[in-house]
Amino acid sequence: MKSYPYQNPSRATWAEDYSFLNNDINNEDGQAFNKSYLKVKDLNLYIHKAHILKNVNLEIPDKKVTCIIGPSGCGKSTLLKTFNRLIDDTEGIKYEGSILVDDTDIFDKKTEITDIRKKMGLLSQRPCPLPMSIYDNIAFGCKMHGERNRKKLNQIVEEQLKAVGLWEEVKNRLNSPASKLSIGQQQRLCLARGLAVEPEFILADEATSALDPISSKHIEELFVKLKQDYTIILVTHTLRQALRIADHVIFMYLGEVIEAGPADEIFNNPKQELTRKYLEGAFS
Amino acid sequence: MFSITVFSVLLVVLIGLGLYLKSVPIFEHNSFWHLITSSEWRPGNNQFGFLPFIAGTLWITLIAVILALPIALLSALFLTEFSKSYLKKWVFTALDILAGIPSVVYGVWGTLFIVPWISEKLAPHFVEYSTGYTVLAGGIVLGVMILPLLISLFVEIFSAVPREFRDASLSLGATKWQTSKHVILRKTFPGILAAVALALSRAFGETIAVLMVCGNLPMVPHSLFDSCYPLPALIANNYGEMLSVPLYESALMLAAFLLFIVVFIFNASSRAVIYRIERKFK
Amino acid sequence: MRLKFIEEKIAKGFMIIASLAVFAFVVNIIYTIFRRGIPALNWAMISQIPAGGYYNGGGGGILNAIVGSLYIVLGSTILGLLISIPVVFYLNVYLKKDSRLAYIARLAFDVLFGIPSIVYGAFAFTIMIYLGMHTSLGGGILVITLLIIPIFIRSMDEVAQQLPKDLLDSTYALGATKLETIKVVLRQIAPGIATATLLSVGRAIGDAAGVMFTAGFTDSIPTSLNQPAATLPLSVFFQLSSPNADVQDRAYSAALILIFIVLVISILGRLITNYFSKHKI
16 A cells, blocks of 8 residues: 655654654643643534534544544534534534533533633634734734733734734734735734634634645644644645644544544554545545 | 616706706895705795705704614614524514505604604603604604615625624634624624615605604704704695795705705715625625 | 623613514504504495595595506506616616616616605606696606606616526527517516516505695596596595594594505515515526
């Protein structure tokens, strides 16, 4: 069987430069010792009686980049949107099972949705700057959660813009409308906006598919850099992206999780026939 | 076919021109400025001060918009952001009924319900005596009449906002109301203004319902409980005498021309704005 | 932190109140009219014309107004259709989608749509004087036609714009002339024409300001275009202005009849749209 050319060059260099930060205390399956923790148990999701997600059982490793791969329409985006309960607004939605984030079931009636969403930062496919200035975009989340202190907001805005590498480009026009930025800058802005509320997870739904190659590369590099502090779950339509940056891979097909595991295991030695077929390009 | 189309388009120009030409005689004796700032309305003496009528129209349209705008905004937000789809159908049915009721029936409702309510229940708290035929009555009736237009326009505008904006805001942890307030309303602000302009232009021209409840006294209103005499009512009430007094006809035509110009400006500009907004979203 | 949840709850409360207010208004209006109108309603109202002294308490009914309104609506609907259908065709079949003339025309029709009926009345009045017409059935038809042409054009245009482009393309590909294409298009937008007609009829029947000084008012049923015609809205208005309480009651029942006719028309329109949209692609 053909061995997949799994090389994650960025990962290799990062490992060299930042090995002192790399938390190799956890094994490859990235469990339990750290704070943030996401576990899906027996999740079944129905939209208008159609069975969209079937018996999903997952554990997302902490502080790693997890890529969900699979052909279009297999439920990847739906799963992602379930993590921050954004699908609640869809008409005809019904779900069973539980998703545990830090030992709280997010489906529990007592949990506060806005708290859950604060923990999960979502980056959409199409960059969506809010109809306000660059500054206000980033400060938006904090303001909604009650932060009023001007100094603190300034600090947060600067910090997050630096974290995504936008600070130098926009520091002189923080009050200009965010819609004037280029599309790559907009996506980085949305990322900074999500980081401003101090999430534990970053959910990215095909976040680079609308961008040009250079901006895509920027975003991917950011993900790799950010995984030190956040758990990153990435839905990707292109296998190559997963090959580049994934630490952990989940393969889904028609609403079911076919296989999940560490990236080099899945890519070089897939256990399921379906996975192998997908990796070889039999369907997409 | 071409000629019919062109003719229909030219109709706009024809109406404006015709009305203007008919109003010209009155300008020979009075300047435009004098006409719209004087309060003396004595056609027999050739005194034509339009101020009371202009003021009356402004008062009742202002009140109508102040009353209708919050109700329209809140219910439109409710329908698009918060409610389930079956509720929408019910409210739209109610709105269709409201929109279809002829204006004379609104006038009847005004005289049967609103006028006595003001005269007996509301006014005693504020003034010594009021017949009920007041600016307030005109404003309330007019407000209910423009409600269906405002709500349907708002729902159209709010629904046109792409889902991603709501998703982005909710994902940051904002509540639905925070999203509506800070994102939806902000994004649709120009559309809201355009819709209000359209509703205003509709309100300016409403004749018979207002005529039946506003008192028809040519005085500049100083309080909500004064009577008034809006421009359309002026035209409608005095058509009979028009031909007997010289220049009266010209004065009434001027009133009609004023209405035409205002409606034209509001309509054309707000349609252009709405058209541009819809194009941006597509 | 808890503030935002309190704000949400309060906002939701206000929103529900606002939506309920809409229902409250509808119910109140219909209830008020029904309550005062039903007691005075009787068969004579719709089958007799006013006898002498009707407005002072004499006998008779409002048949003059019912028939007058009917004539005016009929005449103006026919005239309106004759003018609007060609215009809609021209805009959608002959002109290109983004032609300048089409844009200007649509803008003009939007403006015409927004012109209040009193302005149409004033304009039509000057035309009538110029032509030497007196207040008459003909004048009423003239005004209402002007009033409803923009309504026709706007609603039919909306339907016509949604025509699938392939429909036109395939008819041309089969070698049809523009005239034959029109027949095909007519078939497709027939439901749109029906709804537009009902919309316009509803509007035309209820309009008072336009006909006030163009159709005049009379107690008899007009037999020619030169005679004045009574209309339902004006009938309600004049009866209401009478000092006699019985006559005022009759005004309420006339209003009831008017509102009933309008509601029936709009329900009919709703049913027709639903019926046709079932068969749409």
